[in-house]
Amino acid sequence: MSKQEGISVKKNENFSEWFTQIIKKTELADLRYNVKGFLVFQPWSVLSMEKMYKHMEEVLQRKGHDPYWYPTVIPESNFKKESSHVKGFTPEVFWVTQAGNKELEEKLALRPTSETAMYQMFALWIRSHRDLPLKTYQRAQVFRHETKATRPFLRSREFHWIETHCAHKTEADAFKQVKEDMETTEEVLHKIFAIPFIFFERPYWDKFPGAVRTFAADALNPDGKVIQQPSTHMIKQNFSKAFDVKYIDQNEKEKYAHLTCYGPAISRIFASVVITHGDDNGLRFPWDIAPKQVVIVSIDPKAYKKAEVLKKQIEKFASVHIDYTDRRPGEKFHYWEMKGIPIRIDIGLKDLDKKQVTIFRRDLNKKDSVPEKDAITKIKEIAKEFTKNLIKQADKVFEGRIKEAKNITEVKKIIKEGGIAKCGFCSTDKEGTNCAEKIEKQVVAEVRGTKFDEKEKPKGNCVICKEKANHIVYIAKSY
């Protein structure tokens, strides 16, 4: 590995440049691939994202979802079966039209999402109410020819995600699933990945193409822009009708199934991991998804044996690497800090003399000398606290940036300061469209929706039309 320079800008001063530098300098992805909007994910991100997949899939399987692998390609005719879907996605679809030297009889979409591939199979598999709920998911890449500016990890033309698709007997069951999806998000994104977010119900004008109700988690970047993380949707009956997804109920009556889908985009969530925890010195990873958890930097050959012994002990509960490169100590420290490894153990000559090791922890950026014999206990202790500390720090920043506004002037001020404004609003249904458009024009920010699962009583008036507020909404900038 050649000499690495550090990040030359401050995260909170020039976030966009910080993000680009951190991706390049810590080798998360190479942006020089010669197709626009596509990138080469490098080992340091892939190792972490594989762990993210593992955690998310474990939770999904525990909750009764079974894994499938569907084809990457979807025939055009499937796409056309549901009109809101075709309208929503067609501008972004990559089309396969040739194979070998021949034109295909029907062109094939590179899936932008898989409803139209899956529902036809659901129709074949579901016969009776006993087959429901059908809870499925797949790990997959999806493709969207984004017309907006692409950004590595945040918005690429190919991204790596999980999509769960379920069929239920009733609308109530579907709603229960949506709530379970939100709990899963809390369990995985917040508790394991340490990312703070709010789960919103999206307003009428901002729903997934083909959904009756859309719920989506928004995380917040230092530039004051929210980034949508997993969303979960109650799908319109149009869909089950278009694809004939029906079942015979207990009274021998034929009914259409109620469908839901939930899409955690791992490569995008990874962006939020980087953004939430990274600092001016580089990356920081939550313990369970760190590409490697411990590095031992043994500066002198005299320490190598000790390092190997320590490595063997650590291996039993964490992934560990010894840095045998011939870089100078300062360079090594700097390098591993930038790479965001949770724990670095230095064994210098002084440490050898004193029968101690020096432990640097990246959650608190703190260095301590620990007697050799206590090293393992100390590492285990740090491992246990690590993610909790990141959560605490991240939550504090996040919560500090959500502020109540009584009028549009206050909304503007909050947004200008990079925050999320919370205020009264007339309606998140069709009738509110006008006021929402005005907010977009006046504040250059969006109504992200109403906070889900919290009894926020609307009080006061809509910040735009001054009518009685029926909702408390959150307003923020987005990309």
Next chain:
Amino acid sequence: MSKQEGISVKKNENFSEWFTQIIKKTELADLRYNVKGFLVFQPWSVLSMEKMYKHMEEVLQRKGHDPYWYPTVIPESNFKKESSHVKGFTPEVFWVTQAGNKELEEKLALRPTSETAMYQMFALWIRSHRDLPLKTYQRAQVFRHETKATRPFLRSREFHWIETHCAHKTEADAFKQVKEDMETTEEVLHKIFAIPFIFFERPYWDKFPGAVRTFAADALNPDGKVIQQPSTHMIKQNFSKAFDVKYIDQNEKEKYAHLTCYGPAISRIFASVVITHGDDNGLRFPWDIAPKQVVIVSIDPKAYKKAEVLKKQIEKFASVHIDYTDRRPGEKFHYWEMKGIPIRIDIGLKDLDKKQVTIFRRDLNKKDSVPEKDAITKIKEIAKEFTKNLIKQADKVFEGRIKEAKNITEVKKIIKEGGIAKCGFCSTDKEGTNCAEKIEKQVVAEVRGTKFDEKEKPKGNCVICKEKANHIVYIAKSY
């Protein structure tokens, strides 16, 4: 789950129908997806293939390979950079030509393999001899518009694989890598997946497009046809020249790197798992890649509590499921045998009375009553022996079908009996092309190559031209 009927044909009598039935009836894949050659992989195969990925990736990482995720699409111009590659793959490439409603400026290949995506990045990353070897891999799907008949898992138009790509300083280093790849194949495919195979060096006329030397593992199906499993290749210098993959050596001289690639196709290897171990009653899975390892069939509600206690104990070392369905006992037994679960535990009323459980093991298809208190010890014992037993059985079948032939009549006889014929051959280089073609015509079988890494001394004459044999080759039918 609705009532399942068993496999209605014998594996060794009508292999092709057996294979189709087992895929459908054990729900490995649904073949009704509406794009030819593409299939929907169902949970029972995906759970197993995910474990196969895990084992293969663990070994690769341990041997120093780092994981990457490359884009699924490759620009046409990359493809055209190396002539033998473009010639070999172009007839099979799916092309993306549109995005949204617009034609793309340059069409994009759905990767049939990723050399032409990766090597341009290698050229960016490799500077000095200190950067070598560069050992990479990716888990990915690849796409080939096969012109031959497709068969689920064995030959589909989209398949799930791992491709490892490495760059080395010297040809000798490259050859060392190829040997390591063959060892990896033995370590994973034979020792964990329990699949017997022979690693051949392919003859001149049967190399990977763009390779100097190709090595490939052949497994054998009951219909007497071999199926190619992982292959590893020493890539022609043309490739490093075409993509400018070079390095500065210790003497400050610029040199082209030596490239190797190795491609274990997980979805195809899964076919060999099914084919090698399956019997007339259904699937059998090696222990470490069974979708689930233990099922408890508690026929009577009185046994439920005992089943739950047992489950908790087993969970500590194996995956376990309790079958609470209301199917009849016979149906349940039959179902789980067909599904290939390694161990089935029955707790009937008689078992309850006698404080025992009945354990059925699928490796030996044997049922034993075991005192409750010894159940865990017994299960652990079976788990330990399970894969070894499958290996023993599979190796015996495989080895029994490789036979020596002294002349073409004997070759024909062996092939007709569904075996692999081992015989003298003039040359696996260019000069032998003629004799190989004659074999194809006369025997309707192929020269698969010379056995690698075993000192098989050629003796006697070529079975076709009667010249002195320079090689011992293996002849077999293939798909």
